Amino acid sequence: MNTAGHSEATAPRGLELTTFRGLRYDPDRVGSLAAVTSPPYDVVVRPDGVHHLQSADPHNIVRLILPQAGTPSAGTEQAADTLRRWLDEGILAADPEPGLYVYEQRDGGGMLQRGIIGALRVSEPAEGVVLPHEDVMPPVVADRAALMRATRANLEPLLLTYRGDGTAAEVVERTTEKPPLLATTTEDGFHHQLWSITDPTDLARIHSDLAHQQALIADGHHRWATYLRLRAEHPSPSPWDHGLVLLVDTVRYPLRVRAIHRLLHGLPVADALTAVRGLFRVRRLDTPLAEALAVLADASCAGNAFLLAGDGAFHLLDHPDPDLLARTIPADRPAAWRSLDATVLHAALLEHVWHIPEDSPAHIAYIHDTAATVAKAERDGGTAVLMHPVREEVVRDLARQGVMMPRKSTSFGPKPASGLVLRALEI
Numbered sequence: 500m501n502t503a504g505h506s507e508a509t510a511p512r513g514l515e516l517t518t519f520r521g522l523r524y525d526p527d528r529v530g531s532l533a534a535v536t537s538p539p540y541d542v543v544v545r546p547d548g549v550h551h552l553q554s555a556d557p558h559n560i561v562r563l564i565l566p567q568a569g570t571p572s573a574g575t576e577q578a579a580d581t582l583r584r585w586l587d588e589g590i591l592a593a594d595p596e597p598g599l600y601v602y603e604q605r606d607g608g609g610m611l612q613r614g615i616i617g618a619l620r621v622s623e624p625a626e627g628v629v630l631p632h633e634d635v636m637p638p639v640v641a642d643r644a645a646l647m648r649a650t651r652a653n654l655e656p657l658l659l660t661y662r663g664d665g666t667a668a669e670v671v672e673r674t675t676e677k678p679p680l681l682a683t684t685t686e687d688g689f690h691h692q693l694w695s696i697t698d699p700t701d702l703a704r705i706h707s708d709l710a711h712q713q714a715l716i717a718d719g720h721h722r723w724a725t726y727l728r729l730r731a732e733h734p735s736p737s738p739w740d741h742g743l744v745l746l747v748d749t750v751r752y753p754l755r756v757r758a759i760h761r762l763l764h765g766l767p768v769a770d771a772l773t774a775v776r777g778l779f780r781v782r783r784l785d786t787p788l789a790e791a792l793a794v795l796a797d798a799s800c801a802g803n804a805f806l807l808a809g810d811g812a813f814h815l816l817d818h819p820d821p822d823l824l825a826r827t828i829p830a831d832r833p834a835a836w837r838s839l840d841a842t843v844l845h846a847a848l849l850e851h852v853w854h855i856p857e858d859s860p861a862h863i864a865y866i867h868d869t870a871a872t873v874a875k876a877e878r879d880g881g882t883a884v885l886m887h888p889v890r891e892e893v894v895r896d897l898a899r900q901g902v903m904m905p906r907k908s909t910s911f912g913p914k915p916a917s918g919l920v921l922r923a924l925e926i
Contacts, residue, residue, distance in 0.1 A: 841908040
């Protein structure tokens with residue numbers, strides 16, 4: 500498996516997933532495996548969420564993926580020092596031999612997801628092997644790159660999907676019949692299990708199957724962009740030629756696709772509604788959140804629609820003015836892109852109506868949790884913009900055309916828990 504990257508330059512190259520010696524918590528050195536895990540770094544956006552995870556266990560992975568210090572540079576150095584200390588103390592230890600890892604997530608409602616964690620050869624979008632579907636924010640890439648440089652580690656896997664249903668999937672299924680390396684249930688109710696694959700025959704079967712596959716980035720565009728930046732900084736061959744991923748076959752295990760909501764700082768709902776008067780139809784909904792989201796789903800079937808919240812009610816925006824769309828939406832993109840809710844939000848509402856820069860944390864936050872978005876808007880006097888999710892087939896079709904969706908357009912899940920297995924580049 501480790502020699503997979505040495506195929507002839509003229510041969511078509513698909514997914515090349517290589518083995519690594521995973522860093523894992525010693526369960527005897529921590530309170531519990533559940534207590535040291537965390538959602539991905541970009542899901543843990545609230546300071547109270549970071550504090551909650553830090554309080555769960557002094558060795559929670561959030562201390563590495565979101566270090567809290569006075570400055571960003573101090574934070575990255577703090578994370579590097581923490582990782583070195585945990586390795587020295589045996590809190591984290593490398594598995595004895597390299598392998599791939601089968602990762603399983605289950606919830607109480609019957610959802611089951613399985614995939615393979617490995618070190619994937621980093622490739623440019625032009626190669627057509629790993630397809631991004633969203634643009635990235637340069638400051639976030641710079642932040643993740645600084646953290647990876649300092650720690651010299653991939654601290655959490657990003658989530659990729661492919662459609663195979665071949666021998667790799669068969670190896671995954673057979674592996675889960677064995678006792679796992681670890682099993683834990685996190686406070687969100689998800690049960691996590693991890694197995695290693697070290698048998699040369701199984702590794703060869705996975706390599707052969709994936710060599711003809713193409714993957715879509717489901718979650719982790721900024722980390723993939725970081726992998727590309729760091730690979731460019733280090734002459735090949737080097738450990739930076741690969742990055743840690745979870746690869747899920749969505750023929751066997753379809754992902755859920757949810758929306759990522761926007762929180763507009765400093766824009767009261769009343770001002771947001773005044774600005775859209777005459778540009779959208781606006782209806783006030785004095786209903787609970789679940790019922791308001793159902794109305795949004797119905798409205799989204801007929802066209803672009805959004806829910807505004809933050810003043811104790813919900814306000815449905817739909818039926819945008821065609822003249823507004825004609826003068827604000829770029830005409831040189833596919834129709835599927837021009838009609839995306841995220842496109843209309845960013846190009847029409849944020850840029851031209853509300854005059855809010857999409858890449859400024861001082862003006863806008865991107866939050867996965869719907870209720871948390873509404874609560875924070877009500878607490879801070881801002882505006883929550885609630886979105887309806889995009890269908891997966893739309894995302895994949897645009898990605899294959901090389902068309903980028905607006906930033907934070909989708910939330911695929913369930914996302915892998917951080918802290919179950921890490922990749923140190925020099926082990």
